[in-house]
Amino acid sequence: MTGQGPVRGVLTGVGVSPGVGLGPVHLLAHEIPEPPAGSRHGGDAAAERARALEALEHVAIDLEARGAKAGGEAQDVLEAQAMMARDPGLADGIGELVADGVAAERAVYESFGRFRELLAGAGGYLAARVADLDDIRDRTIALLSGLPMPGVPTDAAEPFVLIARDLAPADTAVLSRDVVAAFVTEEGGPTSHTAILARALGVPAVVACSGVTAVAAGTRVLVDGASGSVRLSPSEEEVAVARNAAAARAALLSAATGPGMTADGHLVPLLANIGGPGDLAAAVANGAEGVGLYRTEFLFLDRATPPSAQEQEDAYRTVLDAFPGGRVVVRTLDAGADKPLAFLPPPGEEPNAALGERGLRLFRVHPEVMDAQLGALARAAAGSRAKLQVMAPMVATRAEAEWFAEACRTAGLPEAGIMIEIPAAALRAADLAQVVDFFSIGTNDLAQYAFAADRQLGALAGLQDPWQPALLDLVHAAASAARAGGKTCGVCGEAAADPVLACVLVGLGVSSLSMGAPALPAVRATLARHSQEQCHLAAQAARGAATAEEARAAARAHLPGLADLSL
Amino acid sequence: MAERRVTVQAEVGLHARPAATFVQTAAKAGIDVTLAKVGGQPVNAKSILSVLALDVRQGENVVISAEGDGAEELVETLAAIASAP
Structure with missing residues (x-):
């Protein structure tokens, strides 16, 4: 995704959690496009099937690892998701489709789709599992087609500025101040989940920031959660000024x-x-x-x-x-x-x-x-x-x-x-x-x-x-x-x-x-x-x-x- | 062919944790095993999605069937899980 979108200038939104955050942009990808209907693989059905199953296994392992890290109730939820990724019914459906010549991405999409309909139709608790299923499907398709993985990275080298259209509770289960320097969302208001979560974590946040999801991944941005400004590729001087103002304010507050x-x-x-x-x-x-x-x-x-x-x-x-x-x-x-x-x-x-x-x-x-x-x-x-x-x-x-x-x-x-x-x-x-x-x-x-x-x-x-x-x-x-x-x-x-x-x-x-x-x-x-x-x-x-x-x-x-x- | 018919006792039905335990146990077995509502189509008991999609509620009767080595023991164990409160 690097190399796209603006890298300079200032965007303005509504500051909802004060403080100054600096870091590279991580764009939270939510929407994995539907693999086109009728897409076919090259002819080696066995290899294509193995490719799909490997991707599912990879997703299952990743979900288990995130569960072990999160612990508690979140671990139960993530381990249940890992079980779904390894579901033999799902694998059978994919195998049949691939044998008919359907490409792995599309086979995964359609095979998930069958269970998705069954669960959504049942309503209540089961309908709520549809989101879990969609998450596994999107992760698998992202892996197969080389798209950025949906969700929040947990192994970044330095704290990043998380940019999204809006954040859902599931995105944020494993977040902390150590990994996120600031949140910026294109949508959301002062009472959105993002704003409440950011204040609870003490992380600077700006919401309703028009155009921010177009910023290229990896661009360094300076986020001022009090004024609502998001400065792209700031100079050292701009960073110093913002940090000094935040520090002066913090000193008065602690007094x-x-x-x-x-x-x-x-x-x-x-x-x-x-x-x-x-x-x-x-x-x-x-x-x-x-x-x-x-x-x-x-x-x-x-x-x-x-x-x-x-x-x-x-x-x-x-x-x-x-x-x-x-x-x-x-x-x-x-x-x-x-x-x-x-x-x-x-x-x-x-x-x-x-x-x-x-x-x-x-x-x-x-x-x-x-x-x-x-x-x-x-x-x-x-x-x-x-x-x-x-x-x-x-x-x-x-x-x-x-x-x-x-x-x-x-x-x-x-x-x-x-x-x-x-x-x-x-x-x-x-x-x-x-x-x-x-x-x-x-x-x-x-x-x-x-x-x-x-x-x-x-x-x-x-x-x-x-x-x-x-x-x-x-x-x-x-x-x-x-x-x-x-x-x-x-x-x-x-x-x-x-x-x-x-x-x-x-x-x-x-x-x-x-x-x-x-x-x-x-x-x-x-x-x-x-x-x-x-x-x-x-x-x-x-x-x-x-x-x-x-x-x-x-x-x-x-x-x-x-x-x-x-x- | 070993078969057991049991009433699901858990308040949440055969969903959430009871379903996970049921499927994990079935998946460990080397033989085929199915779950069905009484009179309904059997599904693969090793498939969490199929078991969830059956939407078995508290108080409903299900049939667990398996064939092959250790089938008796397996359906016994699964019946105990399905009927646990």
Whole structure:
């Protein structure tokens, strides 16, 4: 692929994870073209068949090696894929096609196609295996036709800048800061999987960067995850300037410590979003005062049966024990939509899963799963020194909130809250505040539902912009209703990770902020440089603006401390 | 010809880990062995894709058949895997 595309100039996207990354471009190839129908081999069927089977075996060995490296659940998944690559039924099909003169690439494609149809037709768990099968097929065809291997290299000589149209969770299972210098995607918004993952890893990232997938593989690029610039073949001086600015900023950030508060001492607890006990070390290292969003679905994903009561209790206790005296906000299982579970399929066909039976709605269909989770949480909380708060996702009405709060009380849990992520809940927050103990605003889904703009679509990133004044209005409505009812209202969406927006959220009346751990120092330092009054003024100015861009600019004008931090 | 008819007990059916264990065990045998739903077409029990595509759910009955040296022992072992809870 080298030698194609631009090698000089600057591309600009949206910076979603700050920091500076430098390295050679690795293009993540996703689409392996279909080998043309009717392509024939030279005549030696035995050799052609051997070529196909060798490629499959090579893919199987590679999958096993990646599994051994990843360990845990990922290893099970990758080893199951290796078994598929060695499937005798597949080999028989290829053998028959090659005997008829079909070229190896096409024979592989067609033979996989037969099983693909069988699995896709079965639906549910089996339909989800189609992606695994396609991955093996594409790897095999890439090997046979000398195309770059799909997926992320794990043996690069130096950290690379990973460029893709968008990233899927499967692409990133084995990534770490040691191998990836930065992420840049052509699509995706501030709440895309790429952005969330990059912040969790502390890797600089730029999304919605038009034209970046045309950059030639191997070109050195300098990525600034704060400004969103991607400089091709930078000079040494340009690299030095970018690195110095990043280092100066890092020094200021590390100087800010202690509990989150404004310059005039108004306390705003700064909490971490986590997916499991594995994220605790980063949370503690970045000074989190507790957990503001524990996404428990990661305990349930990629497995055929629900985790046992004991396994759940152990995971919850580990998290609670990390913050003695602090708070831990646990979100109950948020399955459905982009996070389907094999053992909790939606009751029917869902043409629009984001608007389907997900979150708390799935609990109404499977109350036994909710009761098991709430029970495990109550047992983990007993004897813990952390303050446990449990909340439900996807609550639209007061009746749903009441039902969940009642279930929490029955389980013996002290505090029950809800996520505010459906506009109906924000608009009627005063009703909801009467039946629950706290709110936590999920700005990503709230924006998706308020603007009817799919989170996964880069083309709609503008509507996903958390600076949209309509979104700020909804946050204000929820926070005001909570305050009037004597309840608290936090934000646990990605909006809280933007230091400038964090000040605005505080000005809107939000009482705590929760974010990916690496974002905590910048938010802490920014809050510490501004008074509560300045935050109020910034929030008022932002809500008075007509567009997201104007809201951002209007708020910044009231926050003079941003310059110190080069924000 | 050795044959066993068993009811699949695992909650996930003959998918995921139970299917993997079943196929790995079948693949080690030197003789042909098949799996079928009762009254259905038998498939190669050494093929994970064929076994998955049968889509055997919890509570369904399957027939395991093999012929040749050690066939009795093999279908016995596979029946135990298929009927394990």
